[in-house]
Amino acid sequence: MKFRNLATAALCAIGVAFGPSLAAAQDAGGTFVYIVQPEPPSLASYLSTSGPIGLVAPKIYDGLFDYDNDLNIVPALAEGYEVSDDGKTVTFTLRQGVTWHDGAPFTSADVQFTVMDVLKQVHPRGPNSFREVTSIDTPDDHTAVFNLANPAPYMLRALSGYESPIVPKHLLEGQDLRSADLVNNPVGTGAYKFVEWKKGQYIRLDKNENYWKPGLPHLDRIVGRFIPDASTRTAAMENGEVLYGAYGAIPNIDAVRLREMDGFSVTTDGYSMINPMALIEFNTTIAPFDNPAMRKAISLVVDRDFLIENIWFGYGKPATAALSSNFDATGLYAAGMPNYPASGDVEAAIAVLDDAGIMPDADGVRGSFTLDLIPYGEDWRRAGEYLKQALMPLGLEVELRYEDVPTWIKRIYGDYDFQMNINYFYQLSDPVLGVHRHYGTDQIRPGTAFVNSSRYSNPEIDALLAAGAVEPDADKRSEIYAEIQSILAEDLPVANVFEMEFLTVYNDKLKDHATSALGAYGPFDRVWIEQ
Amino acid sequence: MRYVVKRLLQAIPIVLAIIILNFLLLQLAEGDAVDVLAGEAGSATPEYMAELRAKFGLDQPLPVQLAVYLKNVVFLDLGYSFRHEMPVSELIFDRLLATVLLMVATITLAVGFGVFLGLVAAMGLNTWRDTAISIFALITYATPLFWVGLMLIVVFSLNLGWFPTSGMENFAMFYEGWDRVKDIAHHLVLPTITLALFYLALYTRLMRASMLEQAGQDYVTTARAKGVTENRIMFVHVLRNALLPVVTMAGVQVGALIGGSVIVESVFAWPGLGMLAFEALFSRDLNLLLGIFFLSALLVVAVNLVVDIVYSSLDPRIEVD
Numbered sequence: 001m002k003f004r005n006l007a008t009a010a011l012c013a014i015g016v017a018f019g020p021s022l023a024a025a026q027d028a029g030g031t032f033v034y035i036v037q038p039e040p041p042s043l044a045s046y047l048s049t050s051g052p053i054g055l056v057a058p059k060i061y062d063g064l065f066d067y068d069n070d071l072n073i074v075p076a077l078a079e080g081y082e083v084s085d086d087g088k089t090v091t092f093t094l095r096q097g098v099t100w101h102d103g104a105p106f107t108s109a110d111v112q113f114t115v116m117d118v119l120k121q122v123h124p125r126g127p128n129s130f131r132e133v134t135s136i137d138t139p140d141d142h143t144a145v146f147n148l149a150n151p152a153p154y155m156l157r158a159l160s161g162y163e164s165p166i167v168p169k170h171l172l173e174g175q176d177l178r179s180a181d182l183v184n185n186p187v188g189t190g191a192y193k194f195v196e197w198k199k200g201q202y203i204r205l206d207k208n209e210n211y212w213k214p215g216l217p218h219l220d221r222i223v224g225r226f227i228p229d230a231s232t233r234t235a236a237m238e239n240g241e242v243l244y245g246a247y248g249a250i251p252n253i254d255a256v257r258l259r260e261m262d263g264f265s266v267t268t269d270g271y272s273m274i275n276p277m278a279l280i281e282f283n284t285t286i287a288p289f290d291n292p293a294m295r296k297a298i299s300l301v302v303d304r305d306f307l308i309e310n311i312w313f314g315y316g317k318p319a320t321a322a323l324s325s326n327f328d329a330t331g332l333y334a335a336g337m338p339n340y341p342a343s344g345d346v347e348a349a350i351a352v353l354d355d356a357g358i359m360p361d362a363d364g365v366r367g368s369f370t371l372d373l374i375p376y377g378e379d380w381r382r383a384g385e386y387l388k389q390a391l392m393p394l395g396l397e398v399e400l401r402y403e404d405v406p407t408w409i410k411r412i413y414g415d416y417d418f419q420m421n422i423n424y425f426y427q428l429s430d431p432v433l434g435v436h437r438h439y440g441t442d443q444i445r446p447g448t449a450f451v452n453s454s455r456y457s458n459p460e461i462d463a464l465l466a467a468g469a470v471e472p473d474a475d476k477r478s479e480i481y482a483e484i485q486s487i488l489a490e491d492l493p494v495a496n497v498f499e500m501e502f503l504t505v506y507n508d509k510l511k512d513h514a515t516s517a518l519g520a521y522g523p524f525d526r527v528w529i530e531q
Numbered sequence: 532m533r534y535v536v537k538r539l540l541q542a543i544p545i546v547l548a549i550i551i552l553n554f555l556l557l558q559l560a561e562g563d564a565v566d567v568l569a570g571e572a573g574s575a576t577p578e579y580m581a582e583l584r585a586k587f588g589l590d591q592p593l594p595v596q597l598a599v600y601l602k603n604v605v606f607l608d609l610g611y612s613f614r615h616e617m618p619v620s621e622l623i624f625d626r627l628l629a630t631v632l633l634m635v636a637t638i639t640l641a642v643g644f645g646v647f648l649g650l651v652a653a654m655g656l657n658t659w660r661d662t663a664i665s666i667f668a669l670i671t672y673a674t675p676l677f678w679v680g681l682m683l684i685v686v687f688s689l690n691l692g693w694f695p696t697s698g699m700e701n702f703a704m705f706y707e708g709w710d711r712v713k714d715i716a717h718h719l720v721l722p723t724i725t726l727a728l729f730y731l732a733l734y735t736r737l738m739r740a741s742m743l744e745q746a747g748q749d750y751v752t753t754a755r756a757k758g759v760t761e762n763r764i765m766f767v768h769v770l771r772n773a774l775l776p777v778v779t780m781a782g783v784q785v786g787a788l789i790g791g792s793v794i795v796e797s798v799f800a801w802p803g804l805g806m807l808a809f810e811a812l813f814s815r816d817l818n819l820l821l822g823i824f825f826l827s828a829l830l831v832v833a834v835n836l837v838v839d840i841v842y843s844s845l846d847p848r849i850e851v852d
Contacts, residue, residue, distance in 0.1 A: 021556065030729075031702070031703040031704075033702050033703050038810070039810070041568065041614050041615065042615070044616075048568065055640075060588075060762070120577065124579075152640055178583075178616075183616045184615075184616050184617065184629060185756060198625070199617075199622060199625050199802070199807075200626055200629070200802030200803070200807060201626075201698065201700070201701050201702075201800075201802045204702070204705075206792050223702045223703070225698065225702055225800070226794075226800065227697055227698070227800040228797040228800060228806060229677075229797045229798045229799075229800070231681050231684075231798070232681075232684065232696060232697045232797075232798055232800060233688065233801065235684045235688060235689055235696040235697070236697055236800075237680075237694075238689055239689060239695070239696050241695060241696055241697070241698070241703075264847055281705045317546070393535070403561075404813055405562075405567055405813060405814075406560070406562025406563065406566045406567045406813070406814075406815050407561040407562050407564060408562060409566045409567070410561055410566050411561075412561040414562075414566065445577055446577065447577050447580055447732075449566070449582065462723070470720075477847060
């Protein structure tokens, strides 16, 4: 039995203990206006993990945990937890005296309902995060016992207010989860209460006077503004009309300019649980990428440094394996994998093609195919143009295709009518949550977006992925993932290009906005504005 | 009155045809609302997507979907936007005010100022004033809207600090009462100027040409022979006749403006119908898109009717019956 009372640790770690002395220096009140872009489709974070929802909903809904910038667990609605020796029972001690924004008390029944009836049923990633949870017992109002079929170490990293928001049972039970009033009128336990959503303009949240963290939040109100045009967003930031823009709301080209100006700062903190990875998906079932040599040649020839430096203004790190180097913190990342040269290796790529017998014809052409581009902005188009050029020396002719979002999703994940696709995925806080979906045979799910579009199927990998998901021992788990990464570095159904670094641009008046590993998807409970 | 009723009755089959045509056209787009929702969500199970399709009615055959939609429209029910989880009519109504505000301000400024400039140019034909006005009109007409908008922001918001960069209200303050009206008016200035500059050029050129054409007509010679003063000829006889094409043009453009200017709304984050339609298209929110098209069709019909009535008061020779 290992029992960890997180409350004590957290009191020291996050500054509630020395809070009172600091509080004198923190200005209370004020309205914090920040950019939410694009406008979210709803505020139901338990139904959709759409990015803009994450910018708003975690301020309203708490999770069982939050995570600090070093990815340590910070207690939120759960004060402490206990994992049984066999790893199959996780007991959460819930905070007492917490109320929903409508005044009803928060109890273990809410946790049970949220996980079993909501997240496991309708959340896009919930069925995966909680797949081992068979039932939840609630011996009393502030204890929730998760019974697992197998150990699920990754589950403890999926309990933030963004990834697994705890929702009120009394407002959802017996209703259609997708059309309940809660979808657009969220009621949570978080630092801010939902007040108003003016479509096309803003979402307004006011201070929760009964928030369970004493003395917080400092602000009276936060307002998420929707500004469609990127240049206008930058102008609004410069003019002080908005104080904060994350997830590339301010394009890199403007961010590097604002960085040099007085009163503004740029940070790449607050994305470590998101772990975005730019990558190329290959259709491994049709020519030419059914041949692993072709996939290897592409991974070899891409000058990752060039892309980062010239298209993303230096923000990013070359990918070196199937896993992001951010997983080094949890011991899962394997360094030194082959076929991931940082600045491209044309000779090696040509050698790979020659060895595989893929020879140029009379015109020097070894193959021609179409590259699909993720329709999420100009940067990706430029990356496509770069790739087209970079593949020329290999005798590979590339045609670029740029479509709108629904058409593109249908093509890649519905019809599999593509050869090569440039994209980015969130690897999230554990490979089970964010990486397995690329490679598992069970993740070939026609019509489901952002899963195994390569239709890569390798029984060896399947077995290793299954083992990695349930292995409670950290060292053994590292070994399993090292093997996975070395197989994938040769097979390359997906060639990772670079670990993206999203930018948050903020006005220096804004303080304490980066206290959670979730950054802009965090609760914003300690943010304050210097008057 | 009988005329109005007759025109309205005529409009019904036209509007119905527009709805059906729009409905069929929109089916040509690849992917549906469920694809987009699933895409944004990160991952979704096929069961979840099938469930969504069933809920949205997207699993029904096309003719059934169309019939259901038509039936609802007849009862003035524009349907439900599954993306926004809100009735379409509510969504549209929310944005209508902002659109109408921008539209009325723009048309007033563009027509008013355009007629004035056209008049000045025509009266000083081939003088420096005429040349200057013509060049001005040409430049504003040829300059891309988004560029004008951004330049106005750079000059008047960032450098001079006179106007806010974007939005319809100050969201840090949430003014109420008269302060709110003033705040909205303050926010309205730059988008109106941007959009009006473009249309202004059109009215200026049209007015100038129309004035010159009328000035050469026989009735002007007759008036002059009768000894009517030049000012009276200009302002009472010529101006009134010259306005007819301008009114026609304004009528056509009010219809186009209801769809809003996506560019201006996007640059200034103005919460109008244009952006709503634009986003609805990219999220395949067909109910919402059809609703906006339906409203635009109604508005075009209504505005055309109003224009015809204005005609008859400007020029009593045109009779409505």
